[in-house]
Amino acid sequence: MPRIGIAQLKLLEKLCNATAVSGDEGEVRKIVLEELRGHSGEIRVDTLGNVLVTCPGSGRNRLKVMVTAHMDEIGFMLVADEGEGLFRFEMVGGIDVRQLPGKAVLVGKEHQPGVIGARPIHLTTPEERKQKIPLDTLRIDVGPGESKVNPGDRAVFATRFQRNGQVIIAKALDDRLGVVTLLELVKNAPSNIDLLAAFTVQEEIGARGAKVAAYALNPQLAIAVDATPAHDLPTWDDEENVFYNTKLGLGPAIYVGDSDTLSDPRLVRHLSKTARAAAIPCQVRQPTGGGTDAGTIHKARSGVPSVSVSVPHRYSHTAVSLALLDDWKNTLTLLDTALRHLPAGFLATGRA
Amino acid sequence: MKQLVQKLTETFSPSGYENDIREVIRKEIKPFADEIRVDALGNLVARKGSRSKSGLRIMLAGHMDEIGLMATHVDTNGFIRFTGLGGIRMTMLTGSRVRFMDGTPGVIGTDRLTDMTKAPSLEQCFIDVGASSLKDCPVKVGDVCAFDRPFVDLGNRLIAKSMDDRIGCAVMIEAMRTLKASPHELYFVFTTQEEVGLRGATTSAFGVDPDLGLSLDVTATGDTPKGSRMEVGLGKGPAIKIKDGGMLADPRIVKWMVRTAEKGKIPCQREILEGGTTDARAMQVARAGVPAGCLSVPTRYVHSPSEMVDTADVENSVKLLVALLSASVNL
Numbered sequence: 001m002p003r004i005g006i007a008q009l010k011l012l013e014k015l016c017n018a019t020a021v022s023g024d025e026g027e028v029r030k031i032v033l034e035e036l037r038g039h040s041g042e043i044r045v046d047t048l049g050n051v052l053v054t055c056p057g058s059g060r061n062r063l064k065v066m067v068t069a070h071m072d073e074i075g076f077m078l079v080a081d082e083g084e085g086l087f088r089f090e091m092v093g094g095i096d097v098r099q100l101p102g103k104a105v106l107v108g109k110e111h112q113p114g115v116i117g118a119r120p121i122h123l124t125t126p127e128e129r130k131q132k133i134p135l136d137t138l139r140i141d142v143g144p145g146e147s148k149v150n151p152g153d154r155a156v157f158a159t160r161f162q163r164n165g166q167v168i169i170a171k172a173l174d175d176r177l178g179v180v181t182l183l184e185l186v187k188n189a190p191s192n193i194d195l196l197a198a199f200t201v202q203e204e205i206g207a208r209g210a211k212v213a214a215y216a217l218n219p220q221l222a223i224a225v226d227a228t229p230a231h232d233l234p235t236w237d238d239e240e241n242v243f244y245n246t247k248l249g250l251g252p253a254i255y256v257g258d259s260d261t262l263s264d265p266r267l268v269r270h271l272s273k274t275a276r277a278a279a280i281p282c283q284v285r286q287p288t289g290g291g292t293d294a295g296t297i298h299k300a301r302s303g304v305p306s307v308s309v310s311v312p313h314r315y316s317h318t319a320v321s322l323a324l325l326d327d328w329k330n331t332l333t334l335l336d337t338a339l340r341h342l343p344a345g346f347l348a349t350g351r352a
Numbered sequence: 353m354k355q356l357v358q359k360l361t362e363t364f365s366p367s368g369y370e371n372d373i374r375e376v377i378r379k380e381i382k383p384f385a386d387e388i389r390v391d392a393l394g395n396l397v398a399r400k401g402s403r404s405k406s407g408l409r410i411m412l413a414g415h416m417d418e419i420g421l422m423a424t425h426v427d428t429n430g431f432i433r434f435t436g437l438g439g440i441r442m443t444m445l446t447g448s449r450v451r452f453m454d455g456t457p458g459v460i461g462t463d464r465l466t467d468m469t470k471a472p473s474l475e476q477c478f479i480d481v482g483a484s485s486l487k488d489c490p491v492k493v494g495d496v497c498a499f500d501r502p503f504v505d506l507g508n509r510l511i512a513k514s515m516d517d518r519i520g521c522a523v524m525i526e527a528m529r530t531l532k533a534s535p536h537e538l539y540f541v542f543t544t545q546e547e548v549g550l551r552g553a554t555t556s557a558f559g560v561d562p563d564l565g566l567s568l569d570v571t572a573t574g575d576t577p578k579g580s581r582m583e584v585g586l587g588k589g590p591a592i593k594i595k596d597g598g599m600l601a602d603p604r605i606v607k608w609m610v611r612t613a614e615k616g617k618i619p620c621q622r623e624i625l626e627g628g629t630t631d632a633r634a635m636q637v638a639r640a641g642v643p644a645g646c647l648s649v650p651t652r653y654v655h656s657p658s659e660m661v662d663t664a665d666v667e668n669s670v671k672l673l674v675a676l677l678s679a680s681v682n683l
Contacts, residue, residue, distance in 0.1 A: 220392070242425040242433045243475065256494030257422055257437075262368030262545060268494070284493045287422045287435055303393035303555030347392075350371070 002184035002336050004329045011035065012180045013161040016170035019106060021075030021154035022092050022205045025049055027109070028071040028179070032199050035183050050213045051199040055189035061344040066196045066219035066304070067185060067335070068210055068293040069178030070203030070226070073171070074317050076155040078107065078140060085114075085142045089155065090135075093204030097135050099318045104158040107142055108149045113158060114142040157319035166325045173321045174227035175203070177311045181225050181332050190340045203293055207260070210293035214300035220347060221267065221305050224293040225335065227323070228253050228285055228310035243286075246312050248324050251281030252331035255308040258288065260295025264305035266349055271307065274338040280330050285310060305347070309335060353666065354510065356380070357522050358503040361512035364451055366420025366498045367437045367548045370394050372453075373416045377521060377542050384528040385540070395556040396542040400528060406680040407535035411562035411642075412527075412673075413553050413631035414520030414569065415546030418513070419655055420498040421450060421479070423491050430483030432458070432491050435474065438547030439628075442471040444656050450497040456481050456490050457500065499657040508663050509586070515659035517546065519649045519666060520568035526670040527677065535680045543631055553631035557638035564605070564643050564681065565635030568673070570659070571596075571625050571648035582625070584650050586662040589619030590669040593646035598629025599636055604683040605645030609676065616675045618668050623648055643683060647673060 011031075020028035032051050036043055041054045051071075056062075074093030081087055087107075091097075101118035116138055121129070142149055159171035170176075182197050189195045196217045201209035203226075214222065232247035246253050254271050255263050275282040285308075298306035311331045313323035365373035374396050378388060385398035396416065403409060419438035426432050448460045458481040462472045479497070483489035504511040512518075524540050531538075539560045544552035546569075557565065571591050574582030584591050592609045593601045606622075613620040625648075636644035649669050652660040 240427050242427055245425055257368065257435075262437075262548060262551075265369065286424045287494060288424060298393070299551055299554045301555070302391055302559035303395075303552075305392055 002188040002332055004325070004332060008180055008184065009163065011183070012176055015176040015179055016161045016172050019075070019111065019154065019156045020072050021077070021156060022072040022202045024154045025071045025201045029199070032071065032179065032183065036186065039186065046212065046216060048209050048212055049201040050209045052213060052217060053186055053197040055186055055195040055197065057189070057191040057193050057195070059192045059344070062192065062194045063221060063342060063344065063346060064194045064196055064219045065339065065342065066198060066214060066217050066222040066297065067182055068198040068200050068213065068222070068224050068297070069182040070175045070200045070209070070293060071179060072201055072204055073156065073174065074204050076105065076140065078149065078151045078153050078155065081151055082139070084144045085147055086139045087142070087149070087151070089140045092154070094317055096318070098132060100138055101133050103319050105140060105155045106158045107140060107155040108153040110148060112142055112147065112149050114140050114155065117141040159320045168323045168325060169320055171320055173313050173323050174316050177227050177323065177328055178225040181335065184332055185336060185339070188336070190336070193339060193342055195339070200293055207291065207293045207296040211296035211300065214297040214304060218301060219304055222294060222297045223267070223335065224297065224306065224308040225331070226292045226308055226310045227313050227316065228290065229316040230312035230314045246283060246285050248312050248314060248327065250283040250312070251327055252334050253283050253285035253310045253312050255285050255292070255310070256287050258290045258292070260291035261298055261306060261308070263294070263307040266346070267305060267307035270342070270346070271309065271334065271338050274341055275334055278337050280334045280337065282330070282334060353522065353526055354505055354663070356525060357510060357512065357519065360518035360522055361503050361514050364453065364498040365417060366496050367417040367545045369453055369496050370416045370544045374542065377416065377525065380525050381528055381540065391556055391559055393552050393555045394544040395552045397556060397560065398540045400531070400538045400540060401534050401536060403537040404535040407537060408563040408681055409537045409539070409560070410677065411539045411541055411557060411560045411565045411635060412524055413541045413543050413556070413565065413567045413635060414524045415517045415543045415552065415631060416521060417544055417547055418498055418516065419547050420496050423493055423495045425493060426486050426489050426491060428486050430485050430489040432479040432481065432489070434477070434479055437496060439655050440474070441655050442473065445477050446472060448657055449500040450479060451500040452491055452495055452497040454490065458497065501657040509660055510663060511658050511660045513657045513659065515651050515661055516570040516654050517568070519570060519651065519661055523568050523649065523666065523669045523673060527673040530670065531674050531677055534677045536677060538677060546631055550629070550631055550634040553634035554638070557635040557642065561639060562635065562642055565632060566644070567630040567632035567635065567646045569630040569646060569648055570651035570654055571623050572654050573650045573652050576652060584621055584623050586650050586652060586660070587664060588621045588650070590665060590672050591621050591623035591648040591650055593623045593625070593632070593648055596625040596629045597627045599633040599644070601632065601645040602643040605643055608681060608683065609645060609647065609672070612675050613672055616671065618672045618675065620672065
């Protein structure tokens with residue numbers, strides 16, 4: 001049985017502390033490939049850098065089910081060297097500029113420390129402090145003197161993984177939680193289906209890796225495993241929070257629809273039914289914006305019925321986010337149970 | 353044909369939930385198709401005829417889905433917040449009636465508005481289904497609904513919700529019924545999820561792998577008071593698309609369509625639509641590329657719950673489509 005124990009938490013820590021900004025996923029890919037050593041099915045790294053793993057089942061009329069988790073994370077790319085250790089940079093993936101000033105970063109493959117500098121309170125006027133600091137005035141500063149970083153290098157927030165009982169605090173939980181989940185599914189693959197696992201690249205900039213992975217794997221069904229923002233903080237006026245109400249502690253969030261995908265209703269029903277039958281807590285993610293690997297997968301070739309399942313976490317796409325261990329465990333249990341109970345004739349069942 | 357339009361427009365099937373309309377259309381086309389299948393994204397794909405020596409494999413695409421709403425939150429008092437499926441016009445929302453897939457009717461209300469000169473935002477709107485608590489509300493997060501408005505026959509004009517694109521579906525069904533012989537292998541594809549980004553046409557075009565693609569859809573008009581500046585008007589015949597917001601129709605296809613209309617003495621008009629696009633865009637860039645065009649039915653008040661078409665335009669659209677498919681094509 002796949003499970004989240006000490007080993008999986010250790011692996012999550014290692015993966016969260018690694019850096020893999022979209023387009024530069026080598027460090028995480030290396031860890032994934034190490035974890036897959038000894039796997040009996042086929043493993044290949046495709047042109048874009050996706051890790052594609054097949055886990056053939058043994059029953060008859062097996063469905064080919066693609067499950068993805070993306071290896072990349074949001075971050076930065078240095079774009080110009082202005083001397084004295086100062087670099088202009090761009091953001092990779094969706095980041096709120098207001099989150100940036102004063103954050104420590106790690107730059108390049110060797111994780112050279114740096115900081116996104118902003119003038120300190122001593123050197124600003126009260127009027128200036130009311131304004132946002134625009135991206136083009138921010139720099140990544142690695143300090144004067146010798147440095148190995150260059151334009152084109154990526155940078156990430158320098159957040160170290162921490163855990164306190166149920167609480168996991170780290171960067172890049174989106175989507176290293178999914179990566180460890182998918183590794184567990186591969187290592188304990190269900191035999192009633194052919195599990196086609198894709199550890200994808202470039203999700204944060206438009207699910208580009210998933211697009212080619214789906215073409216190559218040519219699955220009959222797909223599930224994207226991801227992380228979604230939890231928005232369960234109290235509102236200032238104590239009103240009911242009606243916009244984006246996915247919460248921590250309520251279990252995996254099942255997608256009905258987002259900006260890029262309308263989930264296949266049969267898969268939504270199957271996941272909800274599985275959760276009910278096995279008493280696994282779960283929630284419907286509030287249909288709204290956002291997107292996952294499913295966005296490109298469901299349009300691959302002649303189409304792939306798809307759904308996404310996410311671990312809720314607070315403060316997504318910032319320097320640090322927070323998730324609960326039980327939500328993660330329940331996500332793995334739900335996926336594992338749902339895959340094992342996927343009937344061979346699933347596609348013949350009435351669709352919406 | 354009016355009965356068919358009524359039947360199609362009175363069916364509720366927003367994007368991603370095309371089950372009901374698919375079954376209605378399947379029944380209509382069954383006697384005229386040689387083979388019918390439903391693909392992974394729910395597109396209804398009907399083959400008619402096979403390819404003769406001078407024939408092509410032609411894909412015709414009309415979308416079955418309509419714009420709608422999806423519930424995003426049910427509050428403690430049973431009011432439903434929602435998001436749009438497709439291009440929702442904010443000015444059309446207040447007071448609109450909706451119907452959920454299980455038949456539950458509702459009305460759209462708004463928070464107290466402080467500025468009556470502005471259309472409310474999506475966040476200010478909610479659906480009231482007559483529930484008084486979360487518990488007795490029959491609607492759950494993720495449930496979808498479509499706009500509810502009866503079909504009206506004005507004689508020379510028809511008004512209904514979801515003319516976009518049930519009128520295209522009706523034209524295709526009528527063409528299947530009246531087409532006597534064709535040198536082509538014809539795929540009549542009733543597509544899904546057009547309103548959210550041509551998703552059904554993207555996958556069905558890959559599956560059908562046509563030599564030529566033609567979409568059947570609605571287009572806006574410029575013939576209403578202080579309307580947009582646009583050549584197309586109601587009653588002047590089907591519109592032959594030259595360009596829209598997402599596609600340049602293949603000039604050879606435009607020429608073929610115009611010549612066929614002239615030869616058959618079928619009135620037609622040239623269409624340049626500045627915003628919006630159709631399934632033809634998805635067909636055009638499928639696989640290694642497909643010559644594509646679009647036959648549009650001029651429609652007023654597109655994406656409102658009361659879309660209006662001209663009866664003669666609809667009949668002439670069928671005539672033109674049948675004429676196009678009856679002879680061999682030399683692009």
